[in-house]
Amino acid sequence: xxxxxxxxxxxxxxxxxxxxxxxxxxxxxxxxxxxxxxxxxxxxxxxxxxxxxxxxxxxxxxxxxxxxxxxxxxxxxxxxxxxxxxxxxxxxxxxxxxxxxxxxx
Amino acid sequence: xxxxxxxxxxxxxxxxxxxxxxxxxxxxxxxxxxxxxxxxxxxxxxxxxxxxxxxxxxxxxxxxxxxxxxxxxxxxxxxxxxxxxxxxxxxxxxxxxxxxxxxxxxxxxxxxxxxxxxxxxxxxxxxxxxxxxxxxxxxxxxxxxxxxxxxxxxxxxxxxxxxxxxxxxxxxxxxxxxxxxxxxxxxxxxxxxxxxxxxxxxxxxxxxxxxxxxxxxxxxxxxxxxxxxxxxxxxxxxxxxxxxxxxxxxxxxxxxxxxxxxxxxxxxxxxxxxxxxxxxxxxxxxxxxxxxxxxxxxxxxxxxxxxxxxxxxxxxxxxxxxxxxxxxxxxxxxxxxxxxxxxxxxxxxxxxxxxxxxxxxxxxxxxxxxxxxxxxxxxxxxxxxxxxxxxxxxxxxxxxxxxxxxxxxxxxxxxxxxxxxxxxxxxxxxxxxxxxxxxxxxxxxxxxxxxx
Numbered sequence: 001x002x003x004x005x006x007x008x009x010x011x012x013x014x015x016x017x018x019x020x021x022x023x024x025x026x027x028x029x030x031x032x033x034x035x036x037x038x039x040x041x042x043x044x045x046x047x048x049x050x051x052x053x054x055x056x057x058x059x060x061x062x063x064x065x066x067x068x069x070x071x072x073x074x075x076x077x078x079x080x081x082x083x084x085x086x087x088x089x090x091x092x093x094x095x096x097x098x099x100x101x102x103x104x105x
Numbered sequence: 106x107x108x109x110x111x112x113x114x115x116x117x118x119x120x121x122x123x124x125x126x127x128x129x130x131x132x133x134x135x136x137x138x139x140x141x142x143x144x145x146x147x148x149x150x151x152x153x154x155x156x157x158x159x160x161x162x163x164x165x166x167x168x169x170x171x172x173x174x175x176x177x178x179x180x181x182x183x184x185x186x187x188x189x190x191x192x193x194x195x196x197x198x199x200x201x202x203x204x205x206x207x208x209x210x211x212x213x214x215x216x217x218x219x220x221x222x223x224x225x226x227x228x229x230x231x232x233x234x235x236x237x238x239x240x241x242x243x244x245x246x247x248x249x250x251x252x253x254x255x256x257x258x259x260x261x262x263x264x265x266x267x268x269x270x271x272x273x274x275x276x277x278x279x280x281x282x283x284x285x286x287x288x289x290x291x292x293x294x295x296x297x298x299x300x301x302x303x304x305x306x307x308x309x310x311x312x313x314x315x316x317x318x319x320x321x322x323x324x325x326x327x328x329x330x331x332x333x334x335x336x337x338x339x340x341x342x343x344x345x346x347x348x349x350x351x352x353x354x355x356x357x358x359x360x361x362x363x364x365x366x367x368x369x370x371x372x373x374x375x376x377x378x379x380x381x382x383x384x385x386x387x388x389x390x391x392x393x394x395x396x397x398x399x400x401x402x403x404x405x406x407x408x409x410x411x412x413x414x415x416x417x418x419x420x421x422x423x424x425x426x427x428x429x430x431x432x433x434x435x436x437x438x439x440x441x442x443x444x445x446x447x448x449x450x451x452x453x454x455x456x457x458x459x460x461x462x463x464x465x466x467x468x469x470x471x472x473x474x475x476x477x478x479x480x481x482x483x484x485x486x487x488x489x490x491x492x493x494x495x496x497x498x499x500x501x502x503x504x505x506x507x508x509x510x511x512x513x514x515x516x517x518x519x520x521x522x523x524x525x526x527x528x529x530x531x532x533x534x535x536x537x538x539x540x541x542x543x544x545x546x547x548x549x550x551x552x553x554x555x556x557x
Contacts, residue, residue: 008198010207041109077436
């Protein structure tokens with residue numbers, strides 16, 4: 001008689017989620033007259049992409065203005081941690097109603 | 106980039122993020138990890154780095170409705186919370202084959218068979234540490250899970266570690282959880298892999314190889330420690346290649362086996378050990394983790410004088426680092442590692458050179474042109490990067506912008522003191538090997554191992 005094959009009671013190899021609860025900021029329905037901040041990781045042609053977005057949104061939404069990416073510095077790499085500490089203050093300081101963050105993931 | 110958007114959202118400022126199609130799955134993992142799974146995204150189709158100006162213009166025009174919708178219309182989508190198992194919950198019962206199948210199907214394994222993590226096996230690991238099983242060592246992005254001592258033991262079991270490795274496993278996770286290591290970027294496209302370096306008495310006690318074949322799979326401690334790191338990154342940081350997500354390494358590489366130094370050989374030279382270079386004594390057992398993105402060819406060097414070896418090391422190790430040094434310069438923190446064969450280290454030391462002398466030589470003699478540095482960085486995606494601007498911004502020293510001549514030579518190694526030097530490998534051959542790290546991603550972090 002063949003001995004019974006052992007069986008194993010196994011546990012889960014992942015770990016508890018530490019993702020914080022959160023919700024999106026409240027949105028306005030209209031971008032007219034709003035101030036939009038540009039957050040860039042200084043990668044993948046943002047220097048071409050942001051001016052195109054600016055031009056197109058200015059044509060559609062009178063009074064819209066932009067705080068350009070140079071004001072915030074790179075969101076990627078050596079400045080990222082510092083940015084996390086300073087970004088909320090910078091957004092307030094420049095009166096940003098919304099931000100566009102680019103490019104990548 | 107999505108993390109910046111999340112910071113804005115939490116500050117009450119609506120965001121939209123432009124993400125390229127190939128990164129959409131990665132974006133979903135990051136969004137969930139930052140606790141905002143509904144972060145608005147405008148999807149840029151394709152790869153901007155291979156798009157001409159006309160294509161970029163056309164695609165951005167097509168993207169506008171998504172940008173506007175993200176900024177002005179997006180709303181949170183309610184998602185039902187998914188209950189996850191507790192640490193001691195038995196998630197399955199099965200034979201060895203059935204367990205393998207389950208772990209493969211759920212993306213819980215690395216493609217190799219795993220040791221079934223039963224509660225009994227996990228407890229054997231836990232008995233080797235004084236840390237509580239529910240103690241959280243850190244939070245690992247991008248999936249943002251709590252790196253508990255329990256989860257370390259589970260993955261240590263699965264990787265084929267021995268219970269007595271547990272203090273090392275804890276120290277490894279302490280290292281990768283440090284902010285300077287940037288585990289959140291361990292799934293970036295260069296596809297870097299952590300390298301664990303074990304220093305001090307524990308290396309000998311656990312039978313880590315430091316000699317011939319040191320970086321080859323084959324010695325249990327070296328191999329299973331390296332495998333543990335990859336498994337832990339998959340299961341707790343959430344870095345999985347397709348059909349999973351989170352790990353966007355474009356070609357990437359396999360896990361590195363853990364490296365140990367031939368400390369007796371290093372000490373016999375009168376050189377500080379690698380562990381001492383990290384600020385510890387020879388009596389301290391230490392784990393160091395850093396990224397490795399590529400490896401040099403085997404570097405054979407011959408001769409009886411230090412300079413003869415240094416020249417070859419500069420050419421081959423320097424050459425292996427040259428292309429990626431552009432990224433090292435961009436972030437100005439770069440920690441390549443050179444593993445010196447014991448016989449080579451002996452000649453260099455006998456000629457009166459210290460490790461710092463060798464570092465200085467490499468710094469002074471390995472250069473590329475400014476044009477190469479900027480061109481290489483551009484290919485990676487740094488489309489607006491110049492050395493001159495980085496010098497002006499105080500990121501790089503003045504030596505990188507002594508003129509505007511694109512053919513001027515600039516040092517490959519930004520900070521010579523950050524070149525890691527370690528003695529290991531075949532004492533019966535004259536071979537060294539270099540390990541290129543991924544700039545600020547996977548920065549070198551050392552942790553003392555707390556033995557029970």
